[in-house]
Amino acid sequence: xxxxxxxxxxxxxxxxxxxxxxxxxxxxxxxxxxxxxxxxxxxxxxxxxxxxxxxxxxxxxxxxxxxxxxxxxxxxxxxxxxxxxxxxxxxxxxxxxxxxxxxxxxxxxxxxxxxxxxxxxxxxxxxxxxxxxxxxxxxxxxxxxxxxxxxxxxx
Amino acid sequence: xxxxxxxxxxxxxxxxxxxxxxxxxxxxxxxxxxxxxxxxxxxxxxxxxxxxxxxxxxxxxxxxxxxxxxxxxxxxxxxxxxxxxxxxxxxxxxxxxxxxxxxxxxxxxxxxxxxxxxxxxxxxxxxxxxxxxxxxxxxxxxxxxxxxxxxxxxxxxxxxxxxxxxxxxxxxxxxxxxxxxxxxxxxxxxxxxxxxxxxxxxxxxxxxxxxxxxxxxxxxxxxxxxxxxxxxxxxxxxxxxxxxxxxxxxxxxxxxxxxxxxxxxxxxxxxxxxxxxxxxxxxxxxxxxxxxxxxxxxxxxxxxxxxxxxxxxxxxxxxxxxxxxx
Numbered sequence: 447x448x449x450x451x452x453x454x455x456x457x458x459x460x461x462x463x464x465x466x467x468x469x470x471x472x473x474x475x476x477x478x479x480x481x482x483x484x485x486x487x488x489x490x491x492x493x494x495x496x497x498x499x500x501x502x503x504x505x506x507x508x509x510x511x512x513x514x515x516x517x518x519x520x521x522x523x524x525x526x527x528x529x530x531x532x533x534x535x536x537x538x539x540x541x542x543x544x545x546x547x548x549x550x551x552x553x554x555x556x557x558x559x560x561x562x563x564x565x566x567x568x569x570x571x572x573x574x575x576x577x578x579x580x581x582x583x584x585x586x587x588x589x590x591x592x593x594x595x596x597x598x599x600x601x
Numbered sequence: 602x603x604x605x606x607x608x609x610x611x612x613x614x615x616x617x618x619x620x621x622x623x624x625x626x627x628x629x630x631x632x633x634x635x636x637x638x639x640x641x642x643x644x645x646x647x648x649x650x651x652x653x654x655x656x657x658x659x660x661x662x663x664x665x666x667x668x669x670x671x672x673x674x675x676x677x678x679x680x681x682x683x684x685x686x687x688x689x690x691x692x693x694x695x696x697x698x699x700x701x702x703x704x705x706x707x708x709x710x711x712x713x714x715x716x717x718x719x720x721x722x723x724x725x726x727x728x729x730x731x732x733x734x735x736x737x738x739x740x741x742x743x744x745x746x747x748x749x750x751x752x753x754x755x756x757x758x759x760x761x762x763x764x765x766x767x768x769x770x771x772x773x774x775x776x777x778x779x780x781x782x783x784x785x786x787x788x789x790x791x792x793x794x795x796x797x798x799x800x801x802x803x804x805x806x807x808x809x810x811x812x813x814x815x816x817x818x819x820x821x822x823x824x825x826x827x828x829x830x831x832x833x834x835x836x837x838x839x840x841x842x843x844x845x846x847x848x849x850x851x852x853x854x855x856x857x858x859x860x861x862x863x864x865x866x867x868x869x870x871x872x873x874x875x876x877x878x879x880x881x882x883x884x885x886x887x888x889x890x891x892x893x894x895x896x897x898x899x900x901x902x903x904x905x906x907x908x909x910x911x912x913x914x915x916x917x918x919x920x921x922x923x924x925x926x927x
Contacts, residue, residue, distance in 0.1 A: 468849070468851050469846065469847070469849050469850045469851065470850060470851055470852050471850055471852045471862070472831075472834045472835075472846075472847040472850045473830070473831040473834055473835075474616050474617065474661070474862065474863075475831055475862075475863060476831070476834075476835070476850065476852060476858065476862075477835070477857050477858050478835075478854075478856075478857050478858070479850075479852055479853050479854055480847070480848055480849075480850050480852075482856075482857075483835070484910075532661055534613070534659035534661075535659075536612060536613055537613070541612065541616075541659075543616065543661050545661075545689075548827065548830065548831070550616065550852075552851065595846070596846070
């Protein structure tokens with residue numbers, strides 16, 4: 447039996463799964479998951495020559511870090527960050543590498559599609575007027591607000 | 602029956618692959634991570650195919666190291682091949698071989714390409730540099746000549762008890778001709794642990810990073826200190842907003858990032874999950890196997906799921922290892 451094709455002209459196809467983006471690594475050379483590290487592994491062990499180079503020497507590291515330079519401000523001028531991001535697809539969606547700020551993000555499949563749309567708009571210099579062809583406005587807004595917070599929305 | 606999907610890596614390829622293309626060197630640095638060197642070089646035809654494979658898998662960047670990569674007989678062809686596939690490439694060199702002829706040849710190959718040449722130098726004072734490395738005067742001369750060419754340069758400086766007080770002064774001498782400086786503590790390799798006099802205590806390291814951070818404020822914002830940035834993030838520094846953001850990083854692993862994000866391939870095509878613990882992180886061999894097959898193999902799965910970082914197995918001069926204390 448021949449079925450009639452639905453009329454899809456002028457109809458925007460909306461995805462059911464929402465686009466999501468998360469910070470994956472705070473640096474491409476991040477060695478341990480957040481909250482882990484040599485100090486966590488070594489907390490249970492006593493002082494000895496072999497661990498001396500790793501363990502502390504009476505310095506309050508945590509108290510001191512706050513005095514250090516804020517590296518959000520010290521990575522330019524390189525031009526728009528979106529010019530320098532690298533993306534690749536994965537089974538779970540994709541990976542976005544911000545090469546300027548050295549951070550890596552994970553996106554789900556819709557997030558990957560949306561980010562591709564955003565990159566396309568950026569190339570055409572249409573980011574200020576960006577409207578997704580695939581996703582709901584409120585979901586796009588949420589995604590973009592994350593990008594802005596992460597410094598990934600510079601035009 | 603073995604379910605091969607069970608061993609499939611959580612990401613389709615590493616982010617960065619470092620190829621130790623030459624196991625030859627014209628220096629013998631006291632802390633060398635690659636020592637002892639076998640004298641082999643990576644076979645050129647397989648290397649070329651491997652570059653294509655890694656590019657197809659979406660690897661973000663390729664690094665050529667060694668030994669000294671400029672001692673590979675096909676180094677210029679290797680660089681040409683890599684920059685032509687348009688993947689960001691870095692070469693880590695000791696700077697000895699970079700005479701005028703070599704410099705000009707490299708500039709011709711990489712001008713306008715995504716290429717960084719890293720030269721190692723432990724101090725602008727060659728007498729200090731030569732305690733750990735050697736031939737400091739020649740290297741400094743080559744660096745100054747390279748800085749006038751159209752090649753992006755980065756200086757790598759390994760921190761030891763000998764240079765810790767003045768290592769940061771390298772920046773003053775070479776900036777703005779060079780804008781990237783990569784400082785790193787001695788990696789706790791089998792070789793460096795035999796020279797405990799080199800190693801810094803945590804307090805010494807802390808004081809250095811503190812001094813470097815203060816010193817960097819004297820320079821414009823185009824000065825790039827990637828290792829300082831990562832160190833600060835690892836220690837949760839900065840504004841509350843930035844700290845909170847970095848605390849959200851979802852990366853997980855059994856112990857450390859071994860076998861996941863940064864991979865080494867030695868001159869024999871062994872795929873190593875870690876550059877420090879190379880004897881304990883072999884994921885397989887890509888001489889006759891594809892990288893993808895090794896990446897998703899049971900052996901690679903085992904390395905990624907070690908109960909503790911493989912470097913904890915490395916023994917010091919007294920025969921102790923961190924594993925003994927776990």
